[in-house]
Amino acid sequence: MGFWSPRRYRPGCSASTSPPRRDQVRGGCGSLLEQHGIYDRLTVTDNLEFHGRVWGLGERERAARTEDLLRHFNLWDERGQLAHSLSRGMKQKLAIARALLARPPMVFLDEPTAGLDPIAAAALREDLAVLGASEGVTIFLTTHNLVEAEKLCSQVGIIRSGRLIALGSPRDLRDQQGAPRLEIVGRGFTDGTLAQLRARPEVAAVTAADGRLTIELHEDGEVSPLVGLIVSAGGSVEEASRQTATLEDAFLGLVTEEDA
Template sequence: MTVAIHAVNLTRRFGDLVAVDHISFDIEQGEIFGLLGPNGAGKTTTLSMLSTMLEPTSGTATVMGIDVTKDQDGVRKAIGIVFQDQSLDEELTAWENMDFHGRLYRIPKGTREQRIDELLKLVELFDRRNDIVKTFSGGMRRRLEIARGLLHHPAVLFLDEPTLGLDPQTRNHLWKYIEDLAQEKNITIILTTHYMEEADRLCNRIAIIDHGKIIALDTPAKLKDSIGGDVVTIKSPDTGKIAAAFAVPWINRIETHDGEVILTLQNAEQHLSMIVTRLNDEQIPITSISVHKPTLEDVFLSFTGKTIREEDISRKDAMRMHFRMMRH
């Protein structure tokens, strides 16, 4: 397989803050590759370096064999990008937004107009091509941005939180477009997300990023298999006693988190009655007990000891503290 993106010890610092910390990975051509992690983990910064919007502090990266620092124009010709924040001109029509973008890439008029029509049909916006963008819904705007990013036939497409803020139905609609692009056009797609379901459904492989480091990288299935079995979550006011009671060979892993004990074991349903009996024998009070197959949220919790939601809250608290200090 052809390597579309090759990164070695890629690092970006902002003063004393290390936003991306010596990460290395390869992405194959035609692959959907996900960067999964909480806000502030370094996902967008990584994308910004690969798309030449930020220069790496150290390390190297190539896109389709082109060095991101030595030939930025070459990289930009090879990629399309859909930003996290909207970058459409709301006062122009869908067709005019596409046409303006095509002119920037100096696509000949005949070719440009043909591609615009094809792409607007692809994202089901051809019938709205002459409507002003400010009349579009959030999902329609995202579809238009994806179409615009494909106008110059890029080999690699960067999607930064492509479904952020969209309703579940629209999100599912966009997922179908993204899957089709990779399969039918052989476009390499790199997306950042903090939606577990999005990463699980779309990505051939996922790099989980936390505090600027890649803490796990594999297929969604193998990441979930790394947990070591099914997950049993027990809520109880006495988590310490539960952890001690289940230090037994048939439990693969025990973790205590936020008033819960999380047990990982094979064939949890078959052991559930045994677990309940043991809790009763030890006279351990329980609030609830549940069983589920491993998710990427479980993987993140296993590697970091926190959920992504908690990471987001802690970062928001840190930002609030920073702004308070700036006022004084």
């Protein structure tokens, strides 16, 4: 992990007006990099003990933090095992425990669930969500998994070719990619019904094809009056679902705009 000297520096989260030194940056950040960096020849506890010493934690604090984190990640029973005997998911958990050990104000996690089976990945995501709230740390999550980002992150930044092209909450980014729409499956959608729908103020556009009605809504448009209107006009509704753009839709939209 190398550092480049800043060409420009604007104070942000740091109160200092001068660029922070490398050791200050490192001392303020925990990290899980692409490789977990766990020492296979050490036990689970010794891995944390080593990093606790490196971070200058006292003996009591090291022991207490080690127990807290290992219990939280369900690794307490494996504390005496050599790390090479752990599964990949357990090693990822141990590496995250290591990153959080010294209670740094910021933690960088690079693809924490990469290579895990779906069950282990879901469990780790849940642990991360709980830890993010309970430890009071800012977690920077680097991921290509947009579902994961949508579940865990309060702020999402999209980087394309080394440039930040969008930043905001998942909802803000989704909303940038168009208003929600209503998909209705059924029968009896007459031209008169479509005309009545188009006349509604919350409706932006209506299209019908193959027994499927797609109604583009203005932001925060109500859905139930529209379903009632269709039924009262003689239409039959088998299924109605309100759909919003996912973060993946937002990402693809932003990237397409960027490439255009």
